Amino acid sequence: MHPLWATLSQLGDSRWLLPLSLVLILFGPKESRALRIRWAAGLAIAGGLTLASKLAFLGWGIGWARLDFTGFSGHATMTAAVYPVAVYLATSGRLPKPLLWALLGSLLAAMVAYSRLPLNAHSPSEVVSGWLLGTAATVFALSARATGWTTPLPTLAASVIVGLAVPMLMPTVRTHDVVIRLATELSGRDQVFNRHHFVR
Template sequence: MSITRLADTTVMLPLAAACTVWLACGRAWRMAFWWCLLFALGLTLVAATKIAFIGWGIGIQALDFTGFSGHAMRTTAVMPVLFYLLLQKSSPTVRTLGVVLGIALGVLIGISRLAVQVHSVSEVVSGCILGAFVSVGFIWISSTLPKPILHRWLIALSLIVLIPAPMAKPAPTDRWLNAISLSISGHYKPFERGYSGESHCCVSEPD
Protein backbone atom coordinates (compact mmCIF):
# COMPACT_ATOMS: atom_id res chain seq x y z
CA MET A 1 0.00 0.00 0.00
CA SER A 2 2.88 2.38 0.70
CA ILE A 3 4.18 1.90 -2.84
CA THR A 4 0.81 2.04 -4.58
CA ARG A 5 -0.11 5.23 -2.72
CA LEU A 6 2.77 7.04 -4.45
CA ALA A 7 0.76 6.94 -7.69
CA ASP A 8 -2.44 8.34 -6.24
CA THR A 9 -4.13 11.26 -7.97
CA THR A 10 -3.03 13.56 -5.14
CA VAL A 11 0.60 12.85 -6.07
CA MET A 12 0.71 12.37 -9.84
CA LEU A 13 -1.63 15.19 -10.88
CA PRO A 14 0.40 17.83 -8.97
CA LEU A 15 3.59 16.43 -10.53
CA ALA A 16 2.00 16.61 -13.98
CA ALA A 17 0.92 20.18 -13.23
CA ALA A 18 4.45 21.02 -12.09
CA CYS A 19 5.84 19.82 -15.43
CA THR A 20 3.34 22.10 -17.18
CA VAL A 21 4.38 25.08 -15.06
CA TRP A 22 8.07 24.44 -15.74
CA LEU A 23 7.44 24.37 -19.48
CA ALA A 24 5.19 27.42 -19.43
CA CYS A 25 7.66 29.46 -17.38
CA GLY A 26 10.38 28.31 -19.75
CA ARG A 27 8.32 29.72 -22.64
CA ALA A 28 8.03 26.24 -24.17
CA TRP A 29 4.39 26.82 -25.02
CA ARG A 30 4.14 24.12 -27.66
CA MET A 31 5.71 21.52 -25.38
CA ALA A 32 3.33 22.53 -22.59
CA PHE A 33 0.40 22.22 -25.00
CA TRP A 34 1.38 18.74 -26.17
CA TRP A 35 2.02 17.55 -22.62
CA CYS A 36 -1.37 18.75 -21.42
CA LEU A 37 -3.13 17.30 -24.45
CA LEU A 38 -1.51 13.85 -24.30
CA PHE A 39 -1.85 13.53 -20.53
CA ALA A 40 -5.48 14.64 -20.67
CA LEU A 41 -6.17 12.07 -23.40
CA GLY A 42 -4.61 9.36 -21.24
CA LEU A 43 -6.74 10.32 -18.24
CA THR A 44 -9.83 10.47 -20.43
CA LEU A 45 -9.27 6.97 -21.81
CA VAL A 46 -8.81 5.58 -18.30
CA ALA A 47 -12.00 7.24 -17.09
CA ALA A 48 -13.95 6.23 -20.20
CA THR A 49 -13.11 2.52 -19.84
CA LYS A 50 -13.98 2.55 -16.15
CA ILE A 51 -17.27 4.39 -16.71
CA ALA A 52 -18.16 2.00 -19.56
CA PHE A 53 -17.73 -0.99 -17.26
CA ILE A 54 -19.25 0.45 -14.08
CA GLY A 55 -22.25 1.85 -15.91
CA TRP A 56 -22.91 -0.75 -18.61
CA GLY A 57 -20.63 -3.72 -17.90
CA ILE A 58 -18.58 -3.11 -21.05
CA GLY A 59 -15.29 -4.92 -20.64
CA ILE A 60 -13.39 -7.99 -21.78
CA GLN A 61 -14.30 -10.90 -19.54
CA ALA A 62 -11.84 -13.28 -21.21
CA LEU A 63 -8.99 -10.98 -20.13
CA ASP A 64 -10.60 -9.92 -16.84
CA PHE A 65 -10.43 -6.35 -18.14
CA THR A 66 -12.69 -3.70 -16.60
CA GLY A 67 -10.62 -0.61 -17.45
CA PHE A 68 -7.09 0.72 -17.65
CA SER A 69 -5.22 0.92 -14.35
CA GLY A 70 -5.15 4.63 -13.57
CA HIS A 71 -2.24 4.29 -11.14
CA ALA A 72 -0.10 2.49 -13.73
CA MET A 73 -1.08 4.92 -16.49
CA ARG A 74 -0.39 8.04 -14.45
CA THR A 75 3.02 6.88 -13.27
CA THR A 76 4.31 5.70 -16.65
CA ALA A 77 3.04 8.94 -18.17
CA VAL A 78 4.36 11.40 -15.57
CA MET A 79 7.63 9.99 -14.23
CA PRO A 80 9.46 9.55 -17.58
CA VAL A 81 8.54 13.13 -18.52
CA LEU A 82 9.57 14.40 -15.09
CA PHE A 83 13.02 12.81 -15.41
CA TYR A 84 13.28 13.92 -19.05
CA LEU A 85 12.80 17.54 -17.98
CA LEU A 86 14.98 17.33 -14.88
CA LEU A 87 17.83 15.89 -16.98
CA GLN A 88 17.38 18.47 -19.73
CA LYS A 89 21.07 19.48 -19.68
CA SER A 90 22.44 15.94 -19.31
CA SER A 91 23.77 13.74 -22.07
CA PRO A 92 21.31 11.81 -24.29
CA THR A 93 22.37 8.57 -22.60
CA VAL A 94 21.62 9.88 -19.13
CA ARG A 95 18.27 11.29 -20.24
CA THR A 96 17.36 7.97 -21.84
CA LEU A 97 18.23 6.17 -18.62
CA GLY A 98 16.02 8.63 -16.75
CA VAL A 99 13.10 7.90 -19.07
CA VAL A 100 13.64 4.14 -18.66
CA LEU A 101 13.74 4.59 -14.89
CA GLY A 102 10.43 6.47 -15.05
CA ILE A 103 8.80 3.66 -17.01
CA ALA A 104 10.26 1.11 -14.57
CA LEU A 105 8.64 3.01 -11.69
CA GLY A 106 5.34 2.75 -13.55
CA VAL A 107 5.79 -1.01 -13.83
CA LEU A 108 6.58 -1.17 -10.10
CA ILE A 109 3.38 0.69 -9.32
CA GLY A 110 1.52 -1.73 -11.60
CA ILE A 111 2.95 -4.68 -9.68
CA SER A 112 1.84 -3.06 -6.43
CA ARG A 113 -1.70 -2.82 -7.81
CA LEU A 114 -1.61 -6.56 -8.44
CA ALA A 115 -0.26 -7.15 -4.93
CA VAL A 116 -3.15 -5.28 -3.31
CA GLN A 117 -5.55 -7.16 -5.61
CA VAL A 118 -7.40 -4.21 -7.11
CA HIS A 119 -6.48 -4.86 -10.76
CA SER A 120 -5.96 -7.76 -13.12
CA VAL A 121 -2.80 -8.33 -15.15
CA SER A 122 -4.49 -7.08 -18.34
CA GLU A 123 -5.54 -3.83 -16.63
CA VAL A 124 -2.06 -3.18 -15.27
CA VAL A 125 -0.27 -4.03 -18.52
CA SER A 126 -2.64 -1.93 -20.62
CA GLY A 127 -2.33 0.94 -18.13
CA CYS A 128 1.46 0.87 -18.36
CA ILE A 129 1.33 0.75 -22.17
CA LEU A 130 -1.09 3.67 -22.32
CA GLY A 131 1.06 5.73 -19.95
CA ALA A 132 4.19 4.90 -21.95
CA PHE A 133 2.46 6.06 -25.14
CA VAL A 134 1.73 9.39 -23.43
CA SER A 135 5.25 9.96 -22.09
CA VAL A 136 7.20 8.59 -25.05
CA GLY A 137 4.86 10.37 -27.46
CA PHE A 138 5.49 13.66 -25.67
CA ILE A 139 9.26 13.09 -25.64
CA TRP A 140 9.25 12.22 -29.34
CA ILE A 141 7.30 15.37 -30.21
CA SER A 142 9.55 17.44 -27.92
CA SER A 143 12.66 16.28 -29.79
CA THR A 144 11.49 18.35 -32.80
CA LEU A 145 10.78 21.50 -30.75
CA PRO A 146 13.09 24.15 -29.25
CA LYS A 147 14.42 23.18 -25.84
CA PRO A 148 12.81 24.97 -22.89
CA ILE A 149 14.75 27.23 -20.55
CA LEU A 150 13.96 25.63 -17.23
CA HIS A 151 14.48 27.58 -14.01
CA ARG A 152 16.26 25.50 -11.37
CA TRP A 153 14.83 27.56 -8.52
CA LEU A 154 11.29 26.91 -9.77
CA ILE A 155 11.93 23.19 -10.09
CA ALA A 156 13.43 23.00 -6.59
CA LEU A 157 10.57 25.03 -5.09
CA SER A 158 7.95 22.88 -6.83
CA LEU A 159 9.46 19.62 -5.61
CA ILE A 160 9.80 20.94 -2.05
CA VAL A 161 6.15 22.00 -2.02
CA LEU A 162 5.11 18.54 -3.29
CA ILE A 163 7.04 16.57 -0.64
CA PRO A 164 3.94 16.17 1.61
CA ALA A 165 1.79 14.95 -1.33
CA PRO A 166 2.35 11.19 -0.72
CA MET A 167 1.10 11.63 2.85
CA ALA A 168 -2.17 13.23 1.76
CA LYS A 169 -5.42 11.32 2.01
CA PRO A 170 -6.06 9.41 -1.26
CA ALA A 171 -8.56 11.07 -3.57
CA PRO A 172 -11.93 9.23 -3.70
CA THR A 173 -11.72 8.78 -7.47
CA ASP A 174 -13.50 5.40 -7.41
CA ARG A 175 -16.48 6.93 -5.62
CA TRP A 176 -16.57 9.80 -8.11
CA LEU A 177 -16.44 7.43 -11.08
CA ASN A 178 -19.20 5.28 -9.58
CA ALA A 179 -21.42 8.31 -9.12
CA ILE A 180 -20.77 9.58 -12.65
CA SER A 181 -21.28 6.14 -14.20
CA LEU A 182 -24.58 5.49 -12.44
CA SER A 183 -25.81 8.99 -13.20
CA ILE A 184 -25.09 8.58 -16.92
CA SER A 185 -26.27 4.98 -17.28
CA GLY A 186 -29.38 5.32 -15.11
CA HIS A 187 -28.56 2.10 -13.23
CA TYR A 188 -28.84 2.03 -9.45
CA LYS A 189 -26.08 -0.55 -9.00
CA PRO A 190 -22.57 -0.58 -10.52
CA PHE A 191 -21.36 -3.54 -12.52
CA GLU A 192 -18.65 -5.49 -10.74
CA ARG A 193 -15.98 -7.99 -11.70
CA GLY A 194 -17.59 -11.36 -12.41
CA TYR A 195 -20.89 -9.61 -13.08
CA SER A 196 -24.09 -11.04 -14.44
CA GLY A 197 -25.73 -8.59 -16.82
CA GLU A 198 -29.22 -9.76 -15.84
CA SER A 199 -28.79 -8.56 -12.26
CA HIS A 200 -28.12 -4.98 -13.37
CA CYS A 201 -31.06 -4.43 -15.67
CA CYS A 202 -32.98 -2.09 -13.39
CA VAL A 203 -32.81 1.66 -14.04
CA SER A 204 -34.52 2.88 -10.86
CA GLU A 205 -34.19 2.16 -7.16
CA PRO A 206 -35.97 -1.11 -6.27
CA ASP A 207 -38.89 -1.07 -3.80
Protein backbone atom coordinates in the same frame (compact mmCIF):
# COMPACT_ATOMS: atom_id res chain seq x y z
CA MET B 1 0.83 -8.34 2.19
CA HIS B 2 4.32 -6.85 1.94
CA PRO B 3 4.23 -3.11 2.75
CA LEU B 4 6.43 -2.43 -0.30
CA TRP B 5 3.47 -2.93 -2.63
CA ALA B 6 1.25 -0.54 -0.68
CA THR B 7 4.01 2.08 -0.64
CA LEU B 8 4.65 1.74 -4.37
CA SER B 9 0.94 1.92 -5.07
CA GLN B 10 0.70 5.24 -3.23
CA LEU B 11 3.21 6.67 -5.71
CA GLY B 12 0.56 6.20 -8.40
CA ASP B 13 -2.03 8.40 -6.70
CA SER B 14 -3.48 10.81 -9.28
CA ARG B 15 -4.09 13.38 -6.53
CA TRP B 16 -0.33 13.87 -6.41
CA LEU B 17 0.65 13.11 -10.01
CA LEU B 18 -1.76 15.46 -11.74
CA PRO B 19 -0.93 18.62 -9.72
CA LEU B 20 2.79 17.87 -10.08
CA SER B 21 2.35 17.56 -13.85
CA LEU B 22 0.23 20.70 -14.08
CA VAL B 23 2.90 22.85 -12.43
CA LEU B 24 5.61 21.51 -14.75
CA ILE B 25 3.41 21.98 -17.81
CA LEU B 26 2.44 25.55 -16.94
CA PHE B 27 5.73 26.85 -15.59
CA GLY B 28 8.44 24.91 -17.41
CA PRO B 29 11.08 26.79 -19.44
CA LYS B 30 9.75 28.32 -22.65
CA GLU B 31 12.29 26.37 -24.72
CA SER B 32 10.49 23.16 -23.71
CA ARG B 33 7.10 24.48 -24.82
CA ALA B 34 6.60 21.93 -27.61
CA LEU B 35 7.37 19.07 -25.23
CA ARG B 36 5.05 20.41 -22.57
CA ILE B 37 2.19 20.90 -25.05
CA ARG B 38 2.61 17.32 -26.26
CA TRP B 39 2.75 16.13 -22.66
CA ALA B 40 -0.47 17.94 -21.78
CA ALA B 41 -2.20 16.47 -24.83
CA GLY B 42 -0.90 12.98 -24.09
CA LEU B 43 -1.99 13.18 -20.47
CA ALA B 44 -5.44 14.42 -21.46
CA ILE B 45 -5.93 11.62 -24.00
CA ALA B 46 -4.56 8.87 -21.75
CA GLY B 47 -6.53 10.14 -18.76
CA GLY B 48 -9.68 10.52 -20.83
CA LEU B 49 -9.45 6.97 -22.23
CA THR B 50 -8.81 5.59 -18.75
CA LEU B 51 -11.81 7.40 -17.31
CA ALA B 52 -14.02 6.38 -20.25
CA SER B 53 -13.07 2.71 -19.89
CA LYS B 54 -13.85 2.76 -16.17
CA LEU B 55 -17.18 4.53 -16.66
CA ALA B 56 -18.14 2.11 -19.44
CA PHE B 57 -17.74 -0.86 -17.13
CA LEU B 58 -18.95 0.61 -13.85
CA GLY B 59 -21.99 2.26 -15.39
CA TRP B 60 -22.95 -0.14 -18.18
CA GLY B 61 -20.96 -3.33 -17.62
CA ILE B 62 -18.93 -2.92 -20.81
CA GLY B 63 -15.71 -4.89 -20.40
CA TRP B 64 -13.83 -7.92 -21.69
CA ALA B 65 -14.58 -10.98 -19.60
CA ARG B 66 -12.05 -13.26 -21.29
CA LEU B 67 -9.21 -10.91 -20.34
CA ASP B 68 -10.80 -9.90 -17.03
CA PHE B 69 -10.65 -6.31 -18.28
CA THR B 70 -12.82 -3.69 -16.56
CA GLY B 71 -10.84 -0.61 -17.59
CA PHE B 72 -7.31 0.69 -17.82
CA SER B 73 -5.48 0.82 -14.49
CA GLY B 74 -5.32 4.49 -13.54
CA HIS B 75 -2.18 3.95 -11.46
CA ALA B 76 -0.41 2.19 -14.32
CA THR B 77 -1.52 4.75 -16.89
CA MET B 78 -0.72 7.89 -14.95
CA THR B 79 2.65 6.78 -13.58
CA ALA B 80 3.79 5.71 -17.05
CA ALA B 81 2.64 9.04 -18.47
CA VAL B 82 4.05 11.23 -15.70
CA TYR B 83 7.23 9.89 -14.11
CA PRO B 84 9.42 9.49 -17.23
CA VAL B 85 8.60 12.98 -18.54
CA ALA B 86 8.93 14.58 -15.10
CA VAL B 87 12.34 12.95 -14.65
CA TYR B 88 13.37 14.10 -18.11
CA LEU B 89 12.36 17.68 -17.30
CA ALA B 90 14.24 17.51 -14.00
CA THR B 91 17.48 16.11 -15.44
CA SER B 92 17.70 17.83 -18.83
CA GLY B 93 20.50 20.37 -18.71
CA ARG B 94 21.71 19.04 -15.36
CA LEU B 95 22.72 15.43 -15.90
CA PRO B 96 24.09 13.63 -18.95
CA LYS B 97 21.73 11.55 -21.08
CA PRO B 98 18.39 12.63 -19.62
CA LEU B 99 16.60 10.04 -21.75
CA LEU B 100 18.32 7.31 -19.76
CA TRP B 101 17.04 8.92 -16.58
CA ALA B 102 13.59 9.00 -18.16
CA LEU B 103 13.89 5.24 -18.65
CA LEU B 104 14.43 4.94 -14.90
CA GLY B 105 11.20 6.88 -14.46
CA SER B 106 9.51 4.38 -16.74
CA LEU B 107 10.93 1.53 -14.66
CA LEU B 108 9.50 3.13 -11.52
CA ALA B 109 6.16 3.39 -13.29
CA ALA B 110 6.33 -0.30 -14.16
CA MET B 111 6.98 -1.16 -10.51
CA VAL B 112 4.03 0.95 -9.40
CA ALA B 113 1.87 -0.71 -12.04
CA TYR B 114 2.94 -4.17 -10.90
CA SER B 115 2.12 -3.31 -7.28
CA ARG B 116 -1.55 -3.26 -8.22
CA LEU B 117 -1.46 -7.02 -8.84
CA PRO B 118 -0.45 -8.28 -5.36
CA LEU B 119 -2.88 -5.73 -3.91
CA ASN B 120 -5.65 -7.35 -6.00
CA ALA B 121 -6.64 -3.94 -7.30
CA HIS B 122 -6.41 -4.88 -10.99
CA SER B 123 -6.02 -7.79 -13.37
CA PRO B 124 -2.86 -8.27 -15.48
CA SER B 125 -4.67 -7.06 -18.61
CA GLU B 126 -5.66 -3.81 -16.90
CA VAL B 127 -2.16 -3.19 -15.59
CA VAL B 128 -0.32 -3.97 -18.82
CA SER B 129 -2.73 -2.04 -21.03
CA GLY B 130 -2.64 0.93 -18.67
CA TRP B 131 1.15 0.98 -18.60
CA LEU B 132 1.29 0.80 -22.41
CA LEU B 133 -1.25 3.62 -22.73
CA GLY B 134 0.73 5.84 -20.37
CA THR B 135 4.00 4.95 -22.09
CA ALA B 136 2.49 5.98 -25.43
CA ALA B 137 1.74 9.41 -23.93
CA THR B 138 5.34 9.63 -22.70
CA VAL B 139 6.80 8.69 -26.09
CA PHE B 140 4.56 11.29 -27.75
CA ALA B 141 5.80 13.98 -25.36
CA LEU B 142 9.49 13.12 -25.49
CA SER B 143 9.50 12.93 -29.28
CA ALA B 144 9.37 16.75 -29.19
CA ARG B 145 12.42 17.08 -26.97
CA ALA B 146 14.67 20.11 -27.45
CA THR B 147 18.09 21.02 -26.12
CA GLY B 148 19.59 24.03 -24.41
CA TRP B 149 17.14 24.42 -21.54
CA THR B 150 16.97 23.57 -17.87
CA THR B 151 13.88 23.50 -15.67
CA PRO B 152 14.53 25.94 -12.77
CA LEU B 153 14.87 24.35 -9.35
CA PRO B 154 12.06 26.51 -7.88
CA THR B 155 9.70 25.11 -10.52
CA LEU B 156 10.72 21.55 -9.70
CA ALA B 157 10.33 22.21 -5.98
CA ALA B 158 6.93 23.85 -6.50
CA SER B 159 5.69 20.88 -8.52
CA VAL B 160 6.59 18.47 -5.71
CA ILE B 161 5.18 20.72 -2.98
CA VAL B 162 1.88 21.29 -4.81
CA GLY B 163 1.66 17.61 -5.67
CA LEU B 164 2.12 16.56 -2.07
CA ALA B 165 -0.19 19.26 -0.74
CA VAL B 166 -3.29 18.07 -2.60
CA PRO B 167 -3.58 14.60 -0.98
CA MET B 168 -2.64 16.12 2.37
CA LEU B 169 -5.42 18.70 2.08
CA MET B 170 -7.93 16.14 0.80
CA PRO B 171 -7.01 12.93 2.65
CA THR B 172 -10.50 11.44 2.46
CA VAL B 173 -11.05 12.09 -1.25
CA ARG B 174 -10.40 9.03 -3.43
CA THR B 175 -10.43 9.29 -7.20
CA HIS B 176 -12.09 5.86 -7.49
CA ASP B 177 -14.97 7.06 -5.32
CA VAL B 178 -15.40 10.06 -7.62
CA VAL B 179 -15.47 7.76 -10.66
CA ILE B 180 -18.07 5.52 -9.02
CA ARG B 181 -20.26 8.53 -8.22
CA LEU B 182 -19.93 9.76 -11.80
CA ALA B 183 -20.79 6.33 -13.19
CA THR B 184 -23.98 6.07 -11.13
CA GLU B 185 -25.02 9.62 -12.05
CA LEU B 186 -24.50 9.06 -15.78
CA SER B 187 -26.00 5.57 -15.97
CA GLY B 188 -28.87 6.17 -13.57
CA ARG B 189 -28.04 2.97 -11.69
CA ASP B 190 -28.07 2.66 -7.92
CA GLN B 191 -25.13 0.23 -7.98
CA VAL B 192 -22.14 -0.04 -10.25
CA PHE B 193 -21.11 -3.20 -12.09
CA ASN B 194 -18.27 -5.32 -10.72
CA ARG B 195 -16.26 -8.33 -11.90
CA HIS B 196 -18.94 -10.75 -10.62
CA HIS B 197 -21.23 -9.50 -13.37
CA PHE B 198 -18.96 -11.02 -16.01
CA VAL B 199 -20.44 -14.15 -17.56
CA ARG B 200 -17.75 -16.79 -17.18
